[in-house]
Amino acid sequence: MSAVNENISLAGFQDFTRAVYGQSNDRYFSQNDIEFNIERFAMRGLKGIRKGDKEKIKQNLLITSTWFMSLLNQLHVNLEEEVWKRFPGVCSYCNCAPCACREKKTEERLKIVPNESRRPKTLREIQDMFRVIYPPEKRTLEDVSIHLAEEIGELSEALLAYRGSHDDRSFEQVSLEAADLFSCLVGVFNSLDLDLAHELAAIFYDNCHVCHSAPCTCNFNAIINYKS
Ligand SMILES: [Zn+2]
Numbered sequence: 167m168s169a170v171n172e173n174i175s176l177a178g179f180q181d182f183t184r185a186v187y188g189q190s191n192d193r194y195f196s197q198n199d200i201e202f203n204i205e206r207f208a209m210r211g212l213k214g215i216r217k218g219d220k221e222k223i224k225q226n227l228l229i230t231s232t233w234f235m236s237l238l239n240q241l242h243v244n245l246e247e248e249v250w251k252r253f254p255g256v257c258s259y260c261n262c263a264p265c266a267c268r269e270k271k272t273e274e275r276l277k278i279v280p281n282e283s284r285r286p287k288t289l290r291e292i293q294d295m296f297r298v299i300y301p302p303e304k305r306t307l308e309d310v311s312i313h314l315a316e317e318i319g320e321l322s323e324a325l326l327a328y329r330g331s332h333d334d335r336s337f338e339q340v341s342l343e344a345a346d347l348f349s350c351l352v353g354v355f356n357s358l359d360l361d362l363a364h365e366l367a368a369i370f371y372d373n374c375h376v377c378h379s380a381p382c383t384c385n386f387n388a389i390i391n392y393k394s
């Protein structure tokens with residue numbers, strides 16, 4: 167059995183999605199298809215924001231996170247490593263926590279030397295880290311949600327560029343954009359005052375949240391017609 171518990175690491179959650187969804191993803195979905203599903207569920211989450219429906223936002227962004235992890239699994243990108251490289255306890259642009267980009271008018275990304283002793287070990291600690299860097303009081307739920315949509319677009323752009331070039335630099339950009347997207351996804355949970363690890367553990371207590379099997383046995387039609 168595969169399960170998410172509240173003390174799971176981000177790498178542990180990535181392993182969970184591989185164990186539960188790796189087989190059906192490989193059989194049913196190309197990378198493009200997985201991207202469509204990231205967009206599909208993230209946009210449903212944004213619809214929840216427009217309608218003020220917290221449950222709809224939460225459910226759809228939890229599902230988005232599994233498609234996002236599935237994409238990274240196919241690309242063999244370790245999200246935990248990428249998040250720490252990009253956000254080593256400080257904003258990746260201004261090198262501050264809380265972020266002071268607006269005040270400092272940071273134009274260029276500063277070189278940051280990570281302090282390994284501050285590295286978060288669990289998903290919950292990563293969410294805490296993002297709460298310090300990007301305090302939810304300093305931006306609205308709408309702001310962070312629009313930023314999430316931007317980052318989904320930027321990840322698509324990076325993937326398109328990588329597919330055209332197949333070079334290491336473009337691949338590095340894909341990894342960076344993945345970390346940025348994740349920071350916004352966590353940012354939405356911080357704005358909603360929801361504990362991401364707790365919410366993931368609540369739906370993924372027993373393999374797939376729909377069929378409760380690992381590997382997931384939901385058939386293709388059930389997946390593409392899933393209502394949420
Ligand atoms: Zn900043």
Ligand SMILES: [Zn+2]
Nearest residue numbers: 374377382384
């Ligand atoms: Zn399933």
